Amino acid sequence: MQELGRAEHTSVRVTPKGKDQVVIEKDLSSEEMILNMGPQHPSTHGVLRLECKTDGEVVIEAEPYLGYLHRCFEKHAEMVDYPGIVPFVDRMDYLASMNSDFAFCIAVEKLLDIEIPRRIEFIRVIVSEFNRIASHLVAIGTYAIDLGAFTPFLFCFRDREHMLSLLEWTSGARMLYNYILIGGVAYDFPEGFKERALEFVGYFRPKALELQKLLTENEIFVKRTKGVGIMPADVAVNYGWSGPMLRGSGVRWDLRRMDGYSIYPELDFKVCVPDGRFSDIGDSLSRHLVRAMEIEESLNIIEQCLDRMPEEEGFDPKAAIPKRIRPKAGEVYGRAENPRGELGFYIQSDGKSTKPLRCKARSSCFVNLSAMKELSRGQLIPDLVSIIGSIDIVLGEVDR
Amino acid sequence: MGETQENTSQLPEVIEAKAVWAVLKEKFGDAVSEFDENPTMPFFEVLEPERWLDIALFMRDSPKLRFTYMACLSGVDYPEEKKLGIVCNLESLGELGHKIAVKVRCEREGGVISSVARVWKTAEWHEREAFDMYGMTFSNHPDLRRILCPEDWEGYPLRKDYEVQETYHGIKVPE
Numbered sequence: 001m002q003e004l005g006r007a008e009h010t011s012v013r014v015t016p017k018g019k020d021q022v023v024i025e026k027d028l029s030s031e032e033m034i035l036n037m038g039p040q041h042p043s044t045h046g047v048l049r050l051e052c053k054t055d056g057e058v059v060i061e062a063e064p065y066l067g068y069l070h071r072c073f074e075k076h077a078e079m080v081d082y083p084g085i086v087p088f089v090d091r092m093d094y095l096a097s098m099n100s101d102f103a104f105c106i107a108v109e110k111l112l113d114i115e116i117p118r119r120i121e122f123i124r125v126i127v128s129e130f131n132r133i134a135s136h137l138v139a140i141g142t143y144a145i146d147l148g149a150f151t152p153f154l155f156c157f158r159d160r161e162h163m164l165s166l167l168e169w170t171s172g173a174r175m176l177y178n179y180i181l182i183g184g185v186a187y188d189f190p191e192g193f194k195e196r197a198l199e200f201v202g203y204f205r206p207k208a209l210e211l212q213k214l215l216t217e218n219e220i221f222v223k224r225t226k227g228v229g230i231m232p233a234d235v236a237v238n239y240g241w242s243g244p245m246l247r248g249s250g251v252r253w254d255l256r257r258m259d260g261y262s263i264y265p266e267l268d269f270k271v272c273v274p275d276g277r278f279s280d281i282g283d284s285l286s287r288h289l290v291r292a293m294e295i296e297e298s299l300n301i302i303e304q305c306l307d308r309m310p311e312e313e314g315f316d317p318k319a320a321i322p323k324r325i326r327p328k329a330g331e332v333y334g335r336a337e338n339p340r341g342e343l344g345f346y347i348q349s350d351g352k353s354t355k356p357l358r359c360k361a362r363s364s365c366f367v368n369l370s371a372m373k374e375l376s377r378g379q380l381i382p383d384l385v386s387i388i389g390s391i392d393i394v395l396g397e398v399d400r
Numbered sequence: 401m402g403e404t405q406e407n408t409s410q411l412p413e414v415i416e417a418k419a420v421w422a423v424l425k426e427k428f429g430d431a432v433s434e435f436d437e438n439p440t441m442p443f444f445e446v447l448e449p450e451r452w453l454d455i456a457l458f459m460r461d462s463p464k465l466r467f468t469y470m471a472c473l474s475g476v477d478y479p480e481e482k483k484l485g486i487v488c489n490l491e492s493l494g495e496l497g498h499k500i501a502v503k504v505r506c507e508r509e510g511g512v513i514s515s516v517a518r519v520w521k522t523a524e525w526h527e528r529e530a531f532d533m534y535g536m537t538f539s540n541h542p543d544l545r546r547i548l549c550p551e552d553w554e555g556y557p558l559r560k561d562y563e564v565q566e567t568y569h570g571i572k573v574p575e
Contacts, residue, residue: 067548074533075557110440237468237493240522253494332440333472333489333501346474346487360474362489370525399548 032060037384039068045142045388046395048369052376052384059384062376064369069399077359082108082182082325085359090176092361093397095138098124098131098167099338100397101180106261107334107345108182111327116183117320121263122309123185126197127167127177129298129305133204134163135339136291136298143288143389144215147224152214159207162200169193183321194306201299208295216278216289225285229375229387232282239371243341243364244294245391247273248287255337267304269297284390291339291392326354340364340392361400365393416498417442423464428455443487443501452504453514453540459490459502460519467500469493470520475530479560482508484536488516488523506536515541533558 013025038049047068053060073092077085089104090097102124109116141156164174169190171179179186215221231241236249246253254271256264272293279285329351335344341364348358368391375387414437421435421444432455433445446452459467467490476485485505492498506513515538517524527538528547535556538544546553554565564573 067546067550070548072557078558234468235521238521240470240520251494258497330438330440331443331487331501334440335471342471344472344489346472346489348476358474358476360472362472362474366525367522370522374521 035381037062045393048393048395048398050372050384052381054381057380059376059379059381061373062384064372066369066395066399069395071400073400074360077356079355081354082356086181087176087178090178091396092363092400093338093340093343093394094175095394096131096135096339097175097177098128098180099135099336100343101177102128103334103336103338103343104345105180105182106336107332107347108325108327110334111330111332111347111349112182112322112325114183114320114322118263119310119312119315120184120317120320122305123189123317124180125262125264126302126305126309127170127179129301130163130167132339133295133298134160136295139291139339139392140211140215140288143392144221146385146389147221149215149218149221152211155207155211155214159204162204166193166197166200181318181321182325184319185317188315188317197302197306201303205299208299212292216292222278222285224386225288225390226283227280228284228383229379229390230280230282231371231375235374236282236371240367241341241371242367243338244287244290245341245368247271247290249282250274255335255342259335261336263305267301269301272297284386287390324354327351335362338364340394340397341368363397363400365391366398369393369398411439413499414439414442417500420465420498420500423462424455424459427458431455441489441501443503445503445505449504449506449513453516453519456516456519466492466495468495470522470526473523473526473530475534475536475558477534477559478505484508484511484534486513486530511536512539513537514539517541532556535559
């Protein structure tokens with residue numbers, strides 16, 4: 001047995017042989033194996049390739065390779081004028097186009113220094129919160145599927161469809177809206193929108209609770225996510241994490257509250273952070289819980305907005321849009337809270353052209369994913385799937 | 401013009417940023433440029449790119465500054481001045497709450513900027529992206545490779561004078 005003690009930390013194989021006897025083989029070579037996950041793997045949520053160095057079932061390091069969906073957004077943005085960029089922005093984060101448009105318009109409007117009508121602000125917040133719920137539902141549904149639960153996925157996509165119908169009714173498109181424009185929105189809400197939206201909120205509240213129960217109280221789901229991929233708060237900040245990822249690590253940080261853009265300062269909503277009762281702070285389950293709790297908060301925000309939105313007869317949603325969008329020379333970094341975190345746009349204008357000199361998109365999942373190498377160290381391969389799912393990446397936004 | 405400048409300097413964000421700049425100017429002297437009261441993004445420039453790492457470390461760790469969070473790092477091309485550069489948007493997240501932008505420039509050909517990937521880990525991928533798109537190198541970067549384009553891609557796509565390579569592995573590249 002002494003020999004066994006000494007053999008600790010080197011690769012050994014112990015085989016029982018007869019009564020109270022074992023055969024010990026020492027210094028077995030354990031070679032690293034490179035395992036490619038993706039780019040066409042369902043659990044990578046798109047076209048992401050992870051090159052995993054593995055030692056048996058343990059991942060030593062997983063290096064993400066991106067760029068499979070690189071469509072040169074930033075180069076295109078330098079070639080078209082400002083309103084023409086909005087459809088490109090739609091196609092970055094295709095699950096939350098409204099929020100992306102919102103962030104881009106905030107950045108350009110800061111540069112233009114124009115006043116936005118109050119009703120427009122309400123419309124924008126309502127559509128983006130609907131889109132936030134829809135996006136979180138995809139995140140939760142696909143996460144469940146990654147971990148082998150099929151039913152929540154169906155529940156999520158059923159309810160998401162109601163929201164997409166509402167947004168389609170408003171904007172004319174199901175996912176890529178081009179609805180929030182610089183200085184306004186494309187159309188006013190159709191007649192009867194308020195009633196239909198309220199009806200949906202009433203319908204969805206119990207469903208959201210049901211979904212919570214189905215996953216958060218599901219033992220298998222909890223065992224696969226609790227304590228997996230823990231990210232301490234200070235490291236998360238250093239990695240530039242934002243959104244539900246950062247809040248999952250217990251940092252009370254939400255741009256809707258901290259930056260207070262649009263009409264968010266007037267609204268009453270909680271910044272959701274896990275309280276440590278169900279999850280270990282900073283693990284995959286915490287990040288899932290934050291998303292689930294945020295659905296509730298978004299419903300609250302929508303209700304408040306529908307209630308307080310000023311009604312105006314014959315309202316023209318395009319009235320505040322400047323005839324020619326040509327910002328004065330300058331630079332701006334504008335940002336907004338996307339479902340996946342901080343989406344920022346750094347824009348440079350030379351003051352003469354209607355096209356930006358430089359337009360950089362600070363993608364939230366790109367930054368969140370950059371911690372993958374650190375998170376993957378020493379994890380089991382199945383836990384890797386659990387970690388990627390909890391990051392909630394949209395490759396369209398990672399690669400731009 | 402003078403009047404608008406007076407108005408913009410009243411913005412609390414600009415006042416905070418100016419206080420930050422004053423601390424850095426006192427500590428680093430000539431390496432730090434004058435403060436630009438840009439109302440939408442107040443910034444200063446690091447005039448000696450090799451000192452950028454020291455300045456970054458000081459900005460993160462000094463109790464008066466505590467810039468814990470790098471929101472964004474963008475590469476920029478300045479073709480008229482034959483320079484490349486980066487713009488970093490920094491913020492003291494959850495601590496002091498102030499924000500400032502920092503610019504660093506280098507030569508267009510063979511330009512080097514010191515990497516801050518060890519100060520803010522998020523800079524690692526951002527710098528890789530800037531290298532991929534503009535071609536400046538970051539000294540002491542842990543893993544400086546292309547990130548969005550393929551490893552064997554020619555040229556730096558976001559430079560203003562970029563011309564697309566004609567073929568890539570025998571496939572015609574669309575204009």
